[in-house]
Amino acid sequence: MEQSFELRRNDYSLSDDQEAVRQAFAEFFGQECPTTRVRAAEPLGHDEALWHQLAKLGAVSMALPEPAGGDGATLVDLLLVAEEYGRALAPVPLVEAAVTARLLATCPGPGTGRWLAGNAEGTELTTLALHPVRPGAPQLVPGGAVARAVVGLAGDDLVLVTAAEPPRLAPNQGTAPLAWWDLSGPSRQVLATGDAARGAYRRALAEWKVLTAGALAGLADAVKRLGAEFTKTRYTMGVPIGSLQGVAHPLADVEIAVAGARNLTRKAAWFLEHEPDARPELVPMAFAEAARAATTAAAVGLHVQGGFGFTLESDVTLHFRRAKGWSVLAGDPRAELLAIGDRLAATVH
Amino acid sequence: MDFSAVVLDDELEAFAAEVREFVAAHVTDEVRAEERRTGSGFNLALHKAMGAKGWIVPRLDRARLRILELALEAADAPLITLSTTRLVLSAVERYAAADLRAELLPKVLAGDVRFCLGYTEPDGGSDIAAAKTRAVRDGDEWVVNGQKVFTTGAQNCQYTFLITRTDPSVPKHKGLTMFLLPLETPGVEIGPIHTVGGERTNVVYYGDVRVPDRYRLGPVNGGWAVLRGPLDEEHFGAGHTDGLADLNIGSSWARLQRRGLAAAVRWARTARRPDGSHPIDDPTVRVRLGRIALDVEAALGTPGPMGRVRVSETLIRGSADLVDLVGPEALLPQGTEGCWEDGILDYAHRFAQGTAIYGGTTEVFRNIIAQHVLGLPRPVLPGSKALVGAGTAR
Numbered sequence: 005m006e007q008s009f010e011l012r013r014n015d016y017s018l019s020d021d022q023e024a025v026r027q028a029f030a031e032f033f034g035q036e037c038p039t040t041r042v043r044a045a046e047p048l049g050h051d052e053a054l055w056h057q058l059a060k061l062g063a064v065s066m067a068l069p070e071p072a073g074g075d076g077a078t079l080v081d082l083l084l085v086a087e088e089y090g091r092a093l094a095p096v097p098l099v100e101a102a103v104t105a106r107l108l109a110t111c112p113g114p115g116t117g118r119w120l121a122g123n124a125e126g127t128e129l130t131t132l133a134l135h136p137v138r139p140g141a142p143q144l145v146p147g148g149a150v151a152r153a154v155v156g157l158a159g160d161d162l163v164l165v166t167a168a169e170p171p172r173l174a175p176n177q178g179t180a181p182l183a184w185w186d187l188s189g190p191s192r193q194v195l196a197t198g199d200a201a202r203g204a205y206r207r208a209l210a211e212w213k214v215l216t217a218g219a220l221a222g223l224a225d226a227v228k229r230l231g232a233e234f235t236k237t238r239y240t241m242g243v244p245i246g247s248l249q250g251v252a253h254p255l256a257d258v259e260i261a262v263a264g265a266r267n268l269t270r271k272a273a274w275f276l277e278h279e280p281d282a283r284p285e286l287v288p289m290a291f292a293e294a295a296r297a298a299t300t301a302a303a304v305g306l307h308v309q310g311g312f313g314f315t316l317e318s319d320v321t322l323h324f325r326r327a328k329g330w331s332v333l334a335g336d337p338r339a340e341l342l343a344i345g346d347r348l349a350a351t352v353h
Numbered sequence: 354m355d356f357s358a359v360v361l362d363d364e365l366e367a368f369a370a371e372v373r374e375f376v377a378a379h380v381t382d383e384v385r386a387e388e389r390r391t392g393s394g395f396n397l398a399l400h401k402a403m404g405a406k407g408w409i410v411p412r413l414d415r416a417r418l419r420i421l422e423l424a425l426e427a428a429d430a431p432l433i434t435l436s437t438t439r440l441v442l443s444a445v446e447r448y449a450a451a452d453l454r455a456e457l458l459p460k461v462l463a464g465d466v467r468f469c470l471g472y473t474e475p476d477g478g479s480d481i482a483a484a485k486t487r488a489v490r491d492g493d494e495w496v497v498n499g500q501k502v503f504t505t506g507a508q509n510c511q512y513t514f515l516i517t518r519t520d521p522s523v524p525k526h527k528g529l530t531m532f533l534l535p536l537e538t539p540g541v542e543i544g545p546i547h548t549v550g551g552e553r554t555n556v557v558y559y560g561d562v563r564v565p566d567r568y569r570l571g572p573v574n575g576g577w578a579v580l581r582g583p584l585d586e587e588h589f590g591a592g593h594t595d596g597l598a599d600l601n602i603g604s605s606w607a608r609l610q611r612r613g614l615a616a617a618v619r620w621a622r623t624a625r626r627p628d629g630s631h632p633i634d635d636p637t638v639r640v641r642l643g644r645i646a647l648d649v650e651a652a653l654g655t656p657g658p659m660g661r662v663r664v665s666e667t668l669i670r671g672s673a674d675l676v677d678l679v680g681p682e683a684l685l686p687q688g689t690e691g692c693w694e695d696g697i698l699d700y701a702h703r704f705a706q707g708t709a710i711y712g713g714t715t716e717v718f719r720n721i722i723a724q725h726v727l728g729l730p731r732p733v734l735p736g737s738k739a740l741v742g743a744g745t746a747r
């Protein structure tokens with residue numbers, strides 16, 4: 005853990021370049037992905053055309069290694085895109101595609117170039133299995149209902165499993181394109197084995213968690229705004245409800261949680277990019293915090309709108325369902341606390 | 354965005370060494386023991402030594418400032434009065450008459466003159482602008498009558514930065530005048546107030562205190578603007594954006610929590626349960642420690658008014674949980690037999706509560722977040738602009 009006497013910079017601000025990336029994608033999602041489009045993509049939770057547009061903007065390819073067609077963007081840049089993607093609830097498997105493309109670039113195998121290119125160009129999808137493969141035990145794979153290939157860790161092997169067609173959608177509360185994949189079958193290609201496989205997979209999972217945390221922070225910020233805006237114009241007994249502390253203070257608590265989760269997530273991305281071994285506990289911290297912030301933000305954003313907030317007509321229900329839907333894909337978010345505790349036990353003397 | 358380690362060149366290394374030597378010489382075990390005993394947030398020899406170094410208001414670059422600040426904090430240097438002195442000094446430099454400024458500045462920098470904050474009154478501190486302590490003009494003097502509470506450090510200061518009511522007939526913010534009132538003036542009476550956190554603060558009575566007009570800061574009835582600068586800095590920090598500053602004014606409390614957490618980890622590694630195992634071997638214990646580590650990290654990374662609330666509530670919740678975890682030995686104060694690591698868990702648990710009160714309570718900060726960050730409408734309260742309420746003697 006970081007010691008207080010170590011002098012480190014403490015700079016969470018965005019550079020001009022980073023701000024430009026954030027803004028470009030904020031504008032893109034703002035224009036292309038209103039909630040009507042989010043709703044139209046249900047129940048599958050995938051919008052092919054949007055996915056193609058987004059990939060063409062370089063959302064996936066920009067953070068690939070340069071030989072694989074990247075243009076030098078870092079995980080921090082990717083995180084800023086994920087924040088905006090989360091804010092818009094964009095029905096595209098952006099995080100899975102980006103992380104899997106980066107993984108394929110580090111562990112290429114014969115023929116994997118095509119899958120990588122598919123993710124980078126938005127023409128095909130390869131996704132990531134978030135849980136280790138157990139023989140005969142299918143798992144729910146994010147993006148799995150729109151992907152024809154999945155990368156996962158089976159024992160000591162990093163494997164690529166393909167299918168002629170994506171399996172059937174597993175309809176779910178989060179309206180995510182989940183599907184059951186059995187990755188223990190015979191038709192799999194080994195991309196790496198041993199330490200290399202485990203290291204690459206662990207890294208991909210860490211990237212998935214940080215980027216998903218960023219998306220959750222963006223989602224939380226959006227639902228907080230929806231809730232806050234509602235309270236400015238809704239009246240009770242002659243005053244706007246937002247002027248009542250029973251309404252305002254829960255929203256303030258959400259602001260506190262969101263501001264913290266966003267910065268923690270950005271810091272985790274920075275360390276993962278620049279000094280991955282220095283503060284590995286930041287990844288579970290960011291994920292647990294963003295999951296909590298999104299859960300709280302969605303509940304409060306819904307509640308301050310009263311009965312309307314609970315109706316399907318209200319957009320906050322879109323956020324509400326995804327806040328949980330995205331938080332649990334990799335397992336219990338509170339399990340991250342144990343990872344932090346393990347690191348404490350190993351490092352504090 | 355940048356969290357890289359600052360590379361200390363030879364000159365910075367030399368400065369860090371100078372700071373280490375200073376701390377070893379002036380923030381000794383005796384100084385810390387005295388602070389635990391008195392809770393006064395002040396040590397005269399240390400304060401004068403800071404003055405001799407030019408560190409009352411250090412004219413240092415930001416890297417040096419950060420090194421100095423973190424080293425003093427890590428050593429538990431009692432510097433509350435230094436911080437109130439600094440807050441007031443900015444208002445003195447801006448608003449005091451030239452001769453008063455010229456008289457005081459060298460003495461402040463040498464450590465001989467110190468300032469405390471005279472805002473809070475017995476009827477309530479959150480609504481500062483409702484202050485009732487009266488100042489009435491009498492020729493070239495003002496006559497002050499009233500009472501302040503929680504004037505921390507008054508017993509070690511020469512002046513109090515006093516907010517007074519000079520016109521009760523106008524909207525409450527418009528009838529206030531600030532003074533730099535010499536505490537030695539007849540009629541000023543200082544008495545101790547002790548907190549459960551171990552701090553000593555004060556009640557200060559003002560009975561027909563005659564203060565010359567030269568000690569007025571800023572215009573008559575223009576006190577609110579004079580107060581704003583120091584108040585905002587106390588609430589929000591100095592606002593440095595150079596990537597070396599803390600993000601919120603409570604960060605030192607979060608670092609205190611981190612030290613308590615480290616003490617608890619060491620406890621969990623060495624203590625034994627009846628079955629012979631160490632608590633740290635139990636995953637539920639590691640989960641709880643992990644939760645607190647997360648809260649500390651999140652608190653340090655939460656900006657501005659949001660961070661101020663997050664830190665206090667992290668400290669309150671986490672320090673209570675660490676006591677639960679460690680058990681009664683966590684409640685043994687420093688110096689008692691069997692106390693854990695100098696009683697840091699006992700201390701943190703008591704100290705935590707105050708951090709959500711002084712410098713603006715967490716509810717006051719939630720109001721600030723609601724109105725200024727979320728843009729929510731202001732509550733319509735009868736006393737927002739006017740002096741009203743069920744108070745006494747008006």
Ligand SMILES: Cc1cc2nc3c(=O)[nH]c(=O)nc-3n(C[C@H](O)[C@H](O)[C@H](O)COP(=O)(O)OP(=O)(O)OC[C@H]3O[C@@H](n4cnc5c(N)ncnc54)[C@H](O)[C@@H]3O)c2cc1C
Pocket residue numbers: 249469470471472473474475476477478479480502503504505506548552554707710711712713714715716717720
């Ligand atoms: C150790 C210590 C040192 C201090 N040092 C100084 C000092 O040096 N100088 C100085 O002037 N003061 C000092 N204070 C006083 C401190 O600033 C006040 O205690 C604080 O501002 C709260 O005022 P109060 O105690 O009168 O509580 P009140 O203002 O009466 O508040 C009581 C409760 O009501 C809540 N409340 C009040 N108003 C609102 C509102 N608008 N919305 C929602 N909830 C509200 C508060 O959050 C609190 O929980 C110190 C206090 C302590 C404990």
